Amino acid sequence: MEWKNKAENWLQYKQLEADLLEQLNQIRTDEKALEEAFYKNLEFGTGGMRGEIGVGTNRMNTYTIRKASSGLASYIESKGEEAKARGVAIAYDSRHKSKEFALETAKTFASRGIKAFLFQELRPTPELSFAIRYLNAYSGVVITASHNPPEYNGYKVYGPDGAQLPPEAADIVINYIENIEDELVLEVQNEKELINQGLIQMVGDEIDRAYQEKLLTISENPQLSTKTDIKVVFTPLHGTANKPAREALKALGYKHVHVVAEQELPDPQFSTVKSPNPEEHAAFELAIRDGNHLGADILIATDPDADRLGIAVKNHEGEYVVLTGNQTGALLLDYILSQKEEKGTLPKNGIVFKTIVTSELGRKIASSFQIKTEDVLTGFKFIAEKIEQYQSSREYTFLFGYEESYGYLIGDFARDKDAIQATLLATEVCAYYQNMGITVYEGLMNIYKKYGYYLEGLRSLTLKGKEGAETIQAILTSFRNENLKKLGSFNIVAAEDYLTSKRETSKGTEDILLPKSNVLKYIFEDGSWICLRPSGTEPKVKFYFGVNGENMEETKQKLTELEQVFMDLVDQKLKLVSA
Template sequence: MSLVDERYEKWVNHPNLDARYKDDLANMSADEKNDAFYTLIEFGTAGMRGILGPGTNRINIHTIRKATQGYSDFIIHAGKEACEKGIAIGYDNRHMSQELAFDCANLLAKNNIKSYVFESLRPTPELSFAVRHLGCFGGIMITASHNPKEYNGYKLYDDKGCQLIPCLASQVIDRVNAIEDELAIDANCTEQQKELITVIGKEVDEEYYKNVLSIQLNPDVNKDIKIVFSPEHGTANIPVQEVYKRAGYNCIPVVEQCSPDPDFSNTPTPNPEQAGAYELALKYAKENDADVILVCDPDADRMGVGVKHNGEYVVMTGNQSGAVLIEYILSQLQAQNKMPENPVMFNTVVTSDLGEKTAANYGVETEKTLTGFKFIGEKVAKYEVTHEKNYVFGYEESYGSLICPFVRDKDAPQACLMLAEAAAYYKAQGKDLCDVLDGLYERNGTYEESQVAISLSGEAGAKRIKQILADLRENSPKEIGGTPVVKSEDYKECTIKEGDTVKELTGFTKSDVLKYYLEDGSWIAARPSGTEPKIKFYYCIKGDSKEDAHAKTLNYQKAIAELTGTN
């Protein structure tokens, strides 16, 4: 009997199998069974994420219990004080999110660990805030972020409200992997143990709102702008509208996308990185002559931006909106004599050079991290202790940023408030945010950033992704699209190659990422997604003009597709 069949038979015949999964298991095709059981679901760059359903490679009540029991063992090992400080638990609008969150609380209670569970859905950044505000030992967030409706997920946080960095995550994973039978775990706790569970809500909301409102740099700016806003059926709906109301902004919600619908019925996609997320918001914007469109993903850690420019609506990339936020924030800190000593900004190795150059114009250093906001949170925590440098901004190309680090994760409500302020500030000067971006191009060079994600699902897909990266590593390209590669970085082998010279790449946890620097000032990177069965190629292409940068981008994308066999 194969390993897949062994695992399948164990689930089908186990007396503790949750009854809801019996029919799904009985009706699985051979391919579905293989995909559900060929491996154990793993933690990635943003925790554990996968398709909902029965199986060891799925998100379900049993795999979540296994993860939570492993986390409980980690907490217990940390000592009595950790158990008493407890764990904050949040969840989004997805199928089973609330049920899984309260099941986690019950299992923690069974292990004599205190918990604080939100009464209803809340943004991921508010969960991060709650950990710090309540003085918890850590946190759990049930969410699949921007993934399709079939997904759910599980994020773990430390006492600083930061997602677990690798050295801590590995300790949890070791304990999770030591559990042989996920089906044997139940969450039945005594009535006395249930007293360890506290339901939280408005009192934490109020403190979070106060902190978000405190980030304003020009609270008295003329707010003569119209903002069309969509939470994409997710958790941003109430907090963003509430913050806008208190700050005095005219927010026009996309009503059809405000209900917490787990099926995302009124949007083609809940992902701000994809054009479908803006369809209905664009309709609203045209009907209301709006200045700005803001779209958040379901757990409200990412924000997409659309801008009215020369009578048309232009959707910005995360790199572009990030650069505009950097320009506004740093220019205002400088103008108001609020720029701290030794200022530092954080972004990732796959984030555009434009933000770094913009920051340098204001004397702000940029430090790079791997993809995953936990690495930025780790940097924030480090300098909070050493005081060597002072945080002014952090962001990723994937539409997530953090203005003020009272949260230690991407925070869309903060980003929405600051973006609105920037739009209002520049409108008073007769400019829109695209004008600001064009000004950055004039000063720093023109860039076109893009991402191509190739979906390769199942066991065969996982092997194909590994093979593509292995082939690139084995046969490192000397040129791409006719342009010489002048330097390459391998974050798995920890090497930097320039010509015949090989140097050590330091300062990063090992990760399966490759980055190629081209002679024309462009770069291209490749990495597997940490949350979906995809390989991603990132392009930061420098050109003499927008047209030149676009033509180069198409050429390089074609070259990479041919080089990797993904065309």
């Protein structure tokens, strides 16, 4: 069997790192564990790769890092000497082995004659995105597994515009990687020699200062910090946002920023939380404790690589509630547009970007300001791609981009979702409402009263292994083959298939002008919708729901009904395809 040959190859490799050799010896008699480590190569997708740290071709380790970096190096070499000279910016987060993997990445590029700009300490993902264009680098890499469990790490790749690689470029890189047969033969030169040759350059402070300067430009009303006295509880969840977020808040004049002590410092085990994910309400447990003690107006949490942000605010009963990504996005968007309109700085050709699974409330808000909203596929690289496109054509001026999964971008000096930016603006929104004499929660309720009540839901079906993947595909095929017209009391007026790029309505067929993707979406008569999307990183299919109504109670009932009737249909299909 091929995986046994791979395992034997690693066992015979005399230069194998000592810790990996020890792990390999521990599992060499455990056939199941050995197969799991070697039965495939760790997959490199359109956004990079992510996996458990350990020995084997299916794990994150020095050798799989070299393989990925070598494939990217070949891609850069294919672009010529100028691309090699412009080089690659490299950052890393607080996870196990992140620093070591970042150095290995830098040595791989430098050994191929490609300049490597390596951050001397951990940095947020959005700062890496900023650094690429600041340095005029040709590419970028950040070592992170975002909010995955502690045993994971990852490798995300960026292009010259500071955005994650688009599918076409990613496919070329993947091809180069897959053509490398043996990752063990990829050798690198000594770190000190590469630094002395100028091929590895350590960076940090200068880029920090430039990034901080740009962060301050997103404020619509810098004077609010002196007009209010808001109390903020902030937690970086053991990740990279601690220093840059606090520095920027201080520069804007916010004096009462309390950091959750147990979660302030980097900790690769994320020992105070089950999951270091601000989407999870449990991640706010210690922030809520401190918030209640201090009487905080807003609680803010960022994930380990600081590209996602969650907030919690007090409701009418005085209890902290964690807002959804859609609710936070609505608050930020309404604030940006209203303040720009008030100051006369709202461009007539402004545009907002959201994903196809993000709330329609954003479109309703933007429309009230005569601002266009454009949908993109799930993945922030598609928002970044549109920013670059319209910046070049000058057709539209970027104002805001967001996705329901807690990712926001305000200033396009970064081209990935930026939780540091969002931290500053969320704080300012809180100060704005306090200056008006109301809470953030009351501000959100006012948005609902003005634009309508919008609620969203998410369900998922996890089916592991090869059989599970086939079942997920069979369920989507079943939906494609069934010409759904009605779902309970909901009448379907449009069916969108992003794999065929077709939108079917009673008036006929329209083209969907987005990249192909294995996604289905149904739109109902009242504007409600459902979207089916297999996960790109996990063995699951996700079902997104969006509804709207005249009041909160009606909207909640509608969401419950739509979720129930649809999941019943999914269960029926699951039984049929599994029979």
